Amino acid sequence: MQPCRLAAYDIACRRGDRILFRGLAFELAPGDVLHLSGPNGIGKSSLIRILCGLLRPFYGHVEQAGRIALCDERLPIDGHQPLAQALDFWRRIDAGIGGAGEARADFGLEDLLDVPVRYLSTGQRKRAALAQLAASGAKVWLLDEPLNGLDSHWGAAAQAAVEAHRAMGGIAVIASHQPLNISRLTSMSLLDYLP
Amino acid sequence: MRAALWAIFRRDLALLLRGAVGRGGALLPLLFFLAVAMLFPFAIGPDAQLLSRTGAGVIWVAALLAAILPLDRLVEPDLEAGFFDQWALRGLAEEALILVRIVAHWLSFGVPLMLAAPISAGLLSLDARQLRLVEIGLLLGTPGLAAIGVTIAALTAGLRAGSALGGMLAIPLAVPLLIFGAGSLQPGGDGGLLLLAASSMAALAIAPFAAAGAIRAGRE
Numbered sequence: 001m002q003p004c005r006l007a008a009y010d011i012a013c014r015r016g017d018r019i020l021f022r023g024l025a026f027e028l029a030p031g032d033v034l035h036l037s038g039p040n041g042i043g044k045s046s047l048i049r050i051l052c053g054l055l056r057p058f059y060g061h062v063e064q065a066g067r068i069a070l071c072d073e074r075l076p077i078d079g080h081q082p083l084a085q086a087l088d089f090w091r092r093i094d095a096g097i098g099g100a101g102e103a104r105a106d107f108g109l110e111d112l113l114d115v116p117v118r119y120l121s122t123g124q125r126k127r128a129a130l131a132q133l134a135a136s137g138a139k140v141w142l143l144d145e146p147l148n149g150l151d152s153h154w155g156a157a158a159q160a161a162v163e164a165h166r167a168m169g170g171i172a173v174i175a176s177h178q179p180l181n182i183s184r185l186t187s188m189s190l191l192d193y194l195p
Numbered sequence: 196m197r198a199a200l201w202a203i204f205r206r207d208l209a210l211l212l213r214g215a216v217g218r219g220g221a222l223l224p225l226l227f228f229l230a231v232a233m234l235f236p237f238a239i240g241p242d243a244q245l246l247s248r249t250g251a252g253v254i255w256v257a258a259l260l261a262a263i264l265p266l267d268r269l270v271e272p273d274l275e276a277g278f279f280d281q282w283a284l285r286g287l288a289e290e291a292l293i294l295v296r297i298v299a300h301w302l303s304f305g306v307p308l309m310l311a312a313p314i315s316a317g318l319l320s321l322d323a324r325q326l327r328l329v330e331i332g333l334l335l336g337t338p339g340l341a342a343i344g345v346t347i348a349a350l351t352a353g354l355r356a357g358s359a360l361g362g363m364l365a366i367p368l369a370v371p372l373l374i375f376g377a378g379s380l381q382p383g384g385d386g387g388l389l390l391l392a393a394s395s396m397a398a399l400a401i402a403p404f405a406a407a408g409a410i411r412a413g414r415e
Contacts, residue, residue, distance in 0.1 A: 054414050070284055074277035096199030097285050
């Protein structure tokens, strides 16, 4: 596995007229897991989007090596398709760009594979999104509120999947207002970076 | 990369052809196109000469309006669900994605329109020569209509009342296609097809960059 890396240098984020945070910096090496915390509206999701390059930072820059995968509150899966077919669509794309990995994590989706995605519950959709993330083969995982909608059993399973990912030399950044039960966690509160 | 775009193309085409929840599929524009051709003789009366003189123009107006119908489902649902973000993270250029979508959109709306044109021509009592010109015109012009449609859909995605706005924005852009397409059937309108092809190609050339820019700008 080639080494991956994610580093942020002096990041500031502006939404509208407001500076949400500034001076934010960190450097992550293989095996690192970063927990971003802070109250609603402080800019956790914006930071996640900055880190994956979808949003330009107001100031500073992000350096990255290794492919990034994002799991946020949306589920980019067609509702009318059975889950198996919908997950297969992303598997084909990931294989097409040369990255599909083996889905190591188990999110208990076997019984749901022939169910059209629109019939899935919130928690089941979240599990599908996490399974898609785990199968993407990306080295850097960015998770925005991954525990939302999951019960305690699958919440633990999601955190175990992150542990497994880091054990394989991956990086994870988790934005969550909930406490996480992951060992050797680097914590960062966005409250410390208010302007 | 090519395999990924191929998978996306197949999904785009399946969604645009068959439709899905909240997406109408290819049938709606087609029925609309036929309905206009069917209603026009009722309104204007059964005067075959008058019909054949105005019929080609009606076909072109119907084609243009049919192109506007699916605007709100061309880009918006995928933008909303995060497909474009996920594709961007995988290093797929928006320009390529838009081009794929234009081709899929054309196949799902341009080709059915061309297949339905003989029926419309019969209802509007066009003769064989006029029908041939309409078919050639649609072959040249519908790719441009598809390109304009996808561009406008990308520009208005995420706006409130985006679909109403989309129609208003697409119509002026499509006017050259209408003028040259319908004009090619007028006596001495031989150059119309060439100009139609030219405007269609110009729209096709600009669309991927304009629509991709719109999608990227929408992320800010």
